Amino acid sequence: MPVPVLKQGSVLIASIQAALSDRDLVELRDDLADRVGRHRSRGVVIDVTALDVLDSFATRTIRSIAYTAKLRGAETVVVGIQPEVAFAMVQLGLSLDGIETALDLEEGMALLQAREAERVG
């Protein structure tokens, strides 16, 4: 099941579903890299609220999405990591070093707006 991506102004919002397969994530990475260029997006929000597990593969791919988007000129914010998922990630030894995170979509959008204001202003 492909990850739906929504365009809201200069931001792309990807809402990840619960039963995310490895292939869906890799396709999302390629799709986002392409769309960031096409829509000249300044920000990407990856919403993982519905995701019940963030394992090593998912974390590595989300990191690579963020780095790819960055090279294409867009900031990425990961939003909605559930407390239990965060706890499991810490025990597993995973981190999202160097990647912005926010509690929910609203905060993520606010963070991107603040970044954009900094950049322009």
Added chain:
Amino acid sequence: MSDSVVVPIERETDIVCARQKGRALAAAAGFLSTDQTLLATAISEVARNIVSYAGKGTVTLQTVQEGGRRGLSIVASDNGPGIENVELAMRDGYSTGKSLGLGLPGAKRLMDSFALESVVGVGTKVTMTKWLR
């Protein structure tokens, strides 16, 4: 000993299936939601290793009882190439797959007991258990 489920692991979509079955079984056994997530994450790691390194195998999930305590045992087994140096494979950051090298040592941290047996040319078996709190 009851409620045993064998999940064949042959392609990457089976990883999601295994962790969903694991979560359901953990919930039925009375595990707290947090522990269900820890279990699902550990299952995801060992199942992915099967897909990545052995091609195919099985994940067997079973509720276990021992001396008055209850738990969930997970056995991931394959007839793949095996692991040459098991000690090295258990080290954080060691990967032959250009990955993070956190799957096995991480799964060990998520569970209460963890054993890795592997014979080169024969296969690999990970046995791990988490007990109800």
